[in-house]
Amino acid sequence: MATPEYDNKHFVSTEKEAPLGSPARSGSGEVVGEVIQGDHGADTELRRLLGTRHITMIALGSSIGMGLWLGSGKSLASGGPAGIFLGYVLAGSMIWSVSHSIGEMAVMYPLPSAFVQWTAKFVCPSAAFALGWAYWFNYVITIANELQALCTVLGFWTDKVPVAAWITIFWVVIILVNVGAVTVFGEVEVVCSTIKFGWIFVVILSLIVVSAGGAPNHDAVGFRYWNAEPFTHGFKGFLSVMPTCIFAMSGGENSGLVAAETANPRKAVPRAVGSIWLRLALFYLLGALMVTITVSPENPDIFGGSGTNASPFVIAYRNAGIPALSHMMNAVIFISVLSTGTISGYAGSRTTMGLAHLGMAPAVFKKADKTGRPWYGLVLTLTLGGALAYLNVGNKAADVFTWLSNLTSLFTLFGWGMICLSHIRMRAAWKLQGRDVADLPWKSWTYPYAAWWGLSWCIILIFVEFYLAVWPLGESPTAKTFFANYISVPVILICYFGARIFYKGPWRVDLRKIELDVTRRFYVDMDTEKANKKGGVVGGVKKAAAFVFN
Structure with missing residues (x-):
């Protein structure tokens, strides 16, 4: 099948359309085919080896x-109990909106770099060039x-091992998980997400008991810290927690990337999107609430303080006398952090593959081996990510965290904004070209309000972070x-305007000229398939699909 080529001056696809019903492998029987492979890289060397449970668990645990x-802990010290809780409420509403936009597009356009290609x-x-490389x-x-x-x-257990040694050891672990088959990656993430998901119930129930005075220290904390000082640094303190809240929730969009290697996105993606409320409610909102009622924002040991830089969750148990x-x-926490680093290696390599299919990265990044591993993207992503980690050797951990999380939160806001904008424009093109919304393989009931909500807050918070960069909390402007x-x-901005100068072309694509069926995946209606089986149609849709696919 042809690979996409671009006129370097005008971003015009020179590839001819593939015939209707181009072959597409699937393990589900529900997918009939990807009708046209074309200008945005649907036809890749990735293999669809991940199932519904993989994408559901990755969606649940990828950003934890x-x-x-x-x-x-750092957010608690900066914004206070009310500040951190409200920060997670706002950030949670944004990723919830983004997830619904992802769901609708990932079912119809399951592409290797997802939102970059959308x-x-x-x-x-x-904008895709800037988004992809950013x-x-x-x-x-993140790695x-x-x-x-x-x-x-x-460091909670020992400070005898040099920082560089720990970085090297676990850099190798992340590499090993990613260079295994994609099924190995999928199973590792299922196990890690299951541990995170199960443990949060222990955290919530046990810290409620601790706050009520049921711990060995018998200190009934209740809402003592909320009553004393809900916002430790006023409104500016609340604003300062937003980068960390955004950083904490970044990664939830990775379910869109995994869709390209999922056997049946129509089944898997909506289930992953439907689980977003559970992750938000349990992990972030209740988890943050437990921290605010059991740990003082003045505690010197929380991350960024002068003590052991421990997690506020660990501090809560330690202070309660439950070692x-x-x-x-x-x-x-160790498992969670290692898991997130592993997912970032996976996502980075798939992003370079999508950029290569758009003609925005060297063509060598399109390559994957017979098990679906994009080696060139993996090597580049994992090598550079591990090398940057050694910044921690000569700097305070909390300072490095602040630098990198601020950078990450801005990239994340840009990505979330582009996802919402792509969804809005996809729906606009769908309507403008006379298509029926009922023809979408999966429809989000939140459209258009959630998409506009997510986009609006992404823009607002980019300006908020500018304000905090010019007038940082507790520091003199430099x-x-x-x-x-x-x-x-x-x-x-440099990436965007550089691409504009080099490639020229229109400032935005013409909605009337978008090829909505290019890179789209089509699905059999399950009711029709069942009716055909009951009617005794020998062969049926399923066998016909199997003939085409195999």
């Missing part, structure tokens, strides 16, 4: 890592951040601080 378990198709190729660097930064977080977590649970909590916290935006 350093941001929640460790970063919530942006090229529905918004603007130059998001790839975002994944690289570095999670590796240095592992050193902080392990066994504090050790178990630290172990779960050029160094500004660029350390806001360099992501200049990088995005």
Whole structure:
């Protein structure tokens, strides 16, 4: 099958359309075929080896890592109990909106770099170029951040091992998980997500008991810290927690990437989207609430303080006199952080593959071996991510966390905004070209309100982070601080305008000219398939599909 080629000056696809019913392998029997392979890279060397349980568990646990378990301590100190809780409420409403936009597009257009290719198709190729490379660097930064977080977590048990040694050991672990078959990656993430998901119930129930005075120290904390000082640094303190809250929830969009390697996106993706409320309610909102009622924002040991830089969850158990649970909590944090680093390696390599199919990265990144591993993207992503982690060797862990999480949150806001905008423009093109909404393989009941909500807040928070970079909380304004916290935006703008100058073309794609069936996956209606079976139609849709596929 032809690979996409682009006129380097105008981003015009020179590839001819493949015939209707181009072959497409699927293990589900529900997928009939990808009708036209074409200008946005649906035809890749990836293999669809992941099932519904993989994408559901990855969606549940992919973003549960350093941001929640460790970063919530820094947010607690900056914004206070009410500040951190409201920050997670706002960030949660945004990722909920983004997830519904992802769901609708990922079912119909399951592509290797997902939102990068959706942006090229529905918004603007130059924006896709900026988003793709910004998001790839975002994944690289996340690997570095999670590796240095592992050193902080392990410091709870011992400080005898050099930081560089820990980074090297777990860099190798992340590499090994990613260079295995995609099924190995999928099974590892299912196990890690199951542990995270099961443990959160222990955290919620046990910390309720602790706050009520049922722990060995018999200290009934209740809402003592809420009553004393709900916002530790006023409105500016509340604003300062938003980058960490966004960073904590970044990664939830990875379910869109996994759809390209899922046997049946129509079944798997909506289930993953439907589980988003559970993750938000249990992990972030109730988890943050448990921290605010059991840990003082003035505690010197929380992440970024002058003490052991421990997780606020670990501190809660330690102060309550339950050392066994504090050790178990630290172990779960360790697994969570390592898991998030592994997912970032996976996502970064798939992003480079999608960019290559758009003609925005060297063609070598399109390549994958017979088991579906995109080696060139994996090597580049994992090598650079691990190398950046060594920044932690000569700097304070909390400082490195602040730098990298601010960069990540800005890239994430840009990505979430582009996902929502792509969804809005996809629906607009669908309507403008006279298509019926009922023909969508899966429809989000939240459209258009959720998509506009997510897009609006992404824009607002990008300006909020500019304000915090110019006038940082508790520091004097300096050029160094500004660029350390806001360099992501200049990088995005340079990439965007560089692509505009090099490729030219329109500022946005014409909705009337979008090929809605290019890179689309079509599905059999299950009711029709069952009717055909009951009617005794020998062969039926399923056998016909099997004939085409095999």
